[in-house]
Amino acid sequence: MVFNRESLAVYFILGSQNVKDKDPLFILEEALKGGISCFQFREKGFSAKSGSEKYDLARQMQKLCHQYRVPFFVNDDLELAINLNADGIHVGQDDIPVNQIREIAPETMKIGLSTTSVEEAIEAARLGVDYIGVGPIFPTMTKSDAKAPISLSGIQKIRNAVSDIPIVAIGGIELTDVVSVRKAGADGVAVISAISLADEPQLAAQAFVNLSANQ
């Protein structure tokens, strides 16, 4: 599976906790039809699936992503990522350290790391991760333990400090933010609710893709 800077353009993240009255597999397929460029399986929170239920959902989501030739990342759960031979894993500052991932995971597994400050971004670049998630850019209702928003200027500061590393911006991002987030220096947007809670997830994803194509 090809993963590069362009894969970050419209990065969709989903777990069963992020849907209301629709099947998460249906929402993912709609988003894939809409043209998302990367996907992260993030099963998290009090209602999250675990054990074989989590594995089965992840496996089905991975299969769908591969049908559409979209890279499949796993959030946090290195064991799951390895068992599925996922294209990548995304971890945060308080998750399993990047050096430990490298010791255990296949060399080909891509690594994404969350950053909120210039210092974290510089360290991520030193570690040589494949991309950084930068956020939260705006307030978000989706992540209960999200840090204080860093706004567009936070992206600019990080982009100036780490000129080369691929950046995906995350946190409270809506369609109307795509242009300003890209202008601030991000290579793409990572979204949950703007697609997962949309009345028509395919159209929502398509709108993100169309706007991103002109950046």
Ligand SMILES: Cc1ncc(COP(=O)(O)OP(=O)(O)O)c(N)n1
């Ligand atoms: C693309 C992307 N960026 C940031 C995050 C957040 O990761 P983390 O800080 O580890 O928080 P959780 O997602 O684990 O709650 C992400 N998942 N994806």
Ligand SMILES: Cc1nc(C(=O)O)sc1CCOP(=O)(O)O
């Ligand atoms: C998973 C996640 N990580 C964040 C970070 O700041 O690292 S914000 C966030 C939630 C993103 O969901 P929405 O697009 O619905 O705001």
Ligand SMILES: [Mg+2]
């Ligand atoms: Mg995490």
